[in-house]
Amino acid sequence: MGSMLIIISLVLAAPADAAAQDKATAAAKPAAVEKTRQKPAAAKSKTAADNENGAAPAEASEAAPAAAPKAAANAHADSLGADDTQAEATDTADMAADLEGIDDEEPLSFHQVLKTKFIEGSAGFMSLVALALVLGLAFCVERIIFLTLSEIDAKRMMADIDGALSNGDLQAAQKMCEQERGPVASICRKALARIAEPIDNIERGISSYGSVEAANMEKGCSWIKLFIAIAPSLGFLGTVIGMVMAFEQIQDAGDISPTIVASGMKVALITTIFGIIAALVLQVFYNYIVSKIDHITADMEESAIKLLDSIGKYKNQKG
Secondary structure, eight states, rough: HHHHHHHHHHHHHHHHHHHHHHHHHHHHHHHHHHHHHHHHHHHHHHHHHHHHHHHHHHHHHHHHHHHHHHHHHHHHHHHHHHHHHHHHHHHHHHHHHHHHHHHHSSSOOOOHHHHHHHHSSOOHHHHHHHHHHHHHHHHHHHHHHHHHHHOOOOHHHHHHHHHHHHHHHHHHHHHHHHHHHHHHHHHHHHHHHHHTOHHHHHHHHHHHHHHHHHHHHHTTTHHHHHHHHHHHHHHHHHHHHHHHHHHHHHHHHTTHHHHHHHHHHHHHHHHHHHHHHHHHHHHHHHHHHHHHHHHHHHHHHHHHHHHHHHHHHHHHHHO
16 A cells, blocks of 8 residues: 555656756756857857957958059159159250250351351352362462462662662672562562663563563462452352252242251352452452552662662762
């Protein structure tokens, strides 16, 4: 009986225990679920904290590769900008140096300008003008040398001759004439050679010899005058031909272009300028030569008069 009661109590207690256990299990289950829910949240919060703690390095590590090309590009741009600035500074310095060189450059001399314009002119007519100038200058130089060597101190020589004739020394007077050069000494020498003849014959002889010496001094001057006339004529001829060429170029182009007209007129006017310059240069030399001839001719006439007086005195002494 007792055992039966124990068995019954155990049977009755088993459902209660099961119910209590089920109730406890039901009560513990939401807690476990809540705990399970809290665990991912805690993991998320930890992950967030870790992310916050490691965000800067991660962003730095991620930004580093991206920032490197950008920094390199900025550095390259800066270097290009620096190069451009340096190049601009160099160009400015070069321009300033060029301007300074232009300012410091000496102006062209007259000879250089003349040579440049000569090259710009027509080769054919400019060469003819230059040839006329050179030939004319050659004659001028030859005449100047000849006349310079012909000039002597006529007054001193005539004083010496007069003194020798006054002393009756004819040979000394003739020797003085032979030692001197030029037309004055030549006339005196010819006159003393005919001293035995009448004074009228000596005077005519002096006049004839004077004409011959004057012709010798003027020899070549006709060529100089010819080149003085030819040089500007060639220049004018070049001007006319240059104008004709300019009109032909206008006809070929079918239009009146200032460039075409200017080029032809430039050549034409340059030839005229050089022709006039050549004529002026030769004219200056010619006038100088004529002045020397006139001076020597005056010395000849004065010396001839003095010589006739000295010969008359000598004849009177010899009586």
